[in-house]
Amino acid sequence: MAIEASQTSSTVKQQLVDQLPKRFKGLKFGIQSNQDIVNQAVLEVSDRMLYDIENNRAPYRHGPLDPRLGTSSKTGLCATCLQPLQDCVGHFGHVRLPLPAFHIGYLRYVVMVLQNICKDCARVLLTEPERRQYLRELRRPGIDNLRRSQVVKKINDQCKKVRACPRCGAVNGTIRKHGVLKLVHDKFAAYHKSTAQKKAPPPGKRAFDASFAEATKYNPELEKHVRKAVDDLNPLRVLNLFKKISPTDCELLGLDPAEGRPEMFLWQYLPAPPVCIRPSVQQDNASNEDDITTKLAEIVYISGLIRAALHKGVAIATVMEQWEYLQLQIAMYVNSDVPGLSQPGFGKAVRGFCQRLKGKQGRFRGNLT
Structure with missing residues (x-):
């Protein structure tokens, strides 16, 4: 009996001996690069x-239902890991897209970046002393996220007012959304707004208008629209x-270039x-x-058509x-609730990824309880 008791106690002791649980050091949110998307794909x-x-x-x-992407059948096996559904x-x-496309979730940030940079040389629209001053503020040790956001907002407000690039002298104007997924650059916005065109044309306006000469030669109707071209x-x-x-410049835009x-x-x-x-x-x-x-x-079908x-x-x-x-289609794939995307009379509304995550029936509130 004593031998059996000692064996039982040693067994219990062995069960209690275990590795200490691992702890998360930190959690970082970010956006995937092209390499990340390709690397995670099978x-x-x-x-x-x-x-x-x-x-x-x-x-x-x-195809979209390739068995290597997993299985949705209770009796099927995944062709990648050879495991059942459970x-x-x-x-x-x-x-792989034939041409790049705007991300509907980051369109506002894309507009902000475009407002801050020169549309010719891609430098932030700040003079050299201003660049050094803002970089000192952003690189200050212990700066918190709120203070960093305030500095980036000041940079954005200042760049909006700049009409000529301090580096290359190119004319920069207003960035506007034209429709849901279209962006335009109105270089000569101030000139267009002046009544009866009293202001003298800014540098480059005549060259910009002359670029439409060949088109207006074959279509005279375009001539009345050239003055407001963007x-x-x-x-x-x-x-x-x-x-x-x-x-x-990425730092001045509020980004960590390493991330x-x-x-x-x-x-x-x-x-x-x-x-x-x-x-x-x-x-x-x-x-x-x-x-x-x-x-x-x-x-996939439209991408093939464009590639061909x-x-x-x-x-x-x-x-x-x-x-x-x-x-x-890519915007609806991500978020189909954006105004202007879905057209009435084209069947039921499509449920994109955002629609699957938010709301009471979404993944977070509906499933993770």
Whole structure:
């Protein structure tokens, strides 16, 4: 009995001996870079087809329902980790976009950055003494987030007033939203607002107007609109501007260049979520697909059309129209509640990612209890 008791006590002691629990040192929120999106993905979603009818309705490889992205079936196995639904958390894919697109969630911040930088040389619109003064304030040891935000706001207010770049002398005007996902640069906003054009044209205005000479020659109707012409800031041009921003200027914009840069606020690669969060509802000889899955297939399809159009040299007007439609679909994929995105009379409203997270029925309040 004594031997058995000692064995039992040693067994209990062994069960109590354990490693100390790990503790989180910190939690950091940020935005993913293109490399992060590609690294976390197990495949590129490049085919819009969902099922292969000739192969017993098996999911298409490299399609939105590729088995390597996980499974939504209770009897199926994930092709990546070979685990059933209850053990597989799912795996991400990515869609490679033919042209960059604005991120609907960061559009306001993109406008702010564009207001602060020169639209020619991409330098922050501050003189050298002002740059040094603001950098000293931002780099002060122990500065808190509230004080940092106030300094960045002062920089933004000051840059809005600058009309000529202190470095290259280029004319800079107002950044405006034109529609839901379109940005324009009105270089000569002050000149346009002057009554009866009493002000003398600013430098570069005549050269800007002369750039439309060839177009007005073939279409005289354009001549009355040339005076109010603005510069289009499409995502490709904005991306190239943001890439030229120096690390020091990133600090003046309120960013840590080691953690994130302004070009990360535009889509170049789109994450494709695991299948388990967008399950297919199987019916007799068909299936009812999730909104995210159908929208993902549509984005892949339009991306293929644009890629083929660029390869064949299709008319630029056609490419621009498809590009705008692609941006609209990506915005609805993220947040379909933005005013102006959904058009009445086109079926039921699409539920984007934001709609799945917020509200009483969202993931946070509805599931994490």
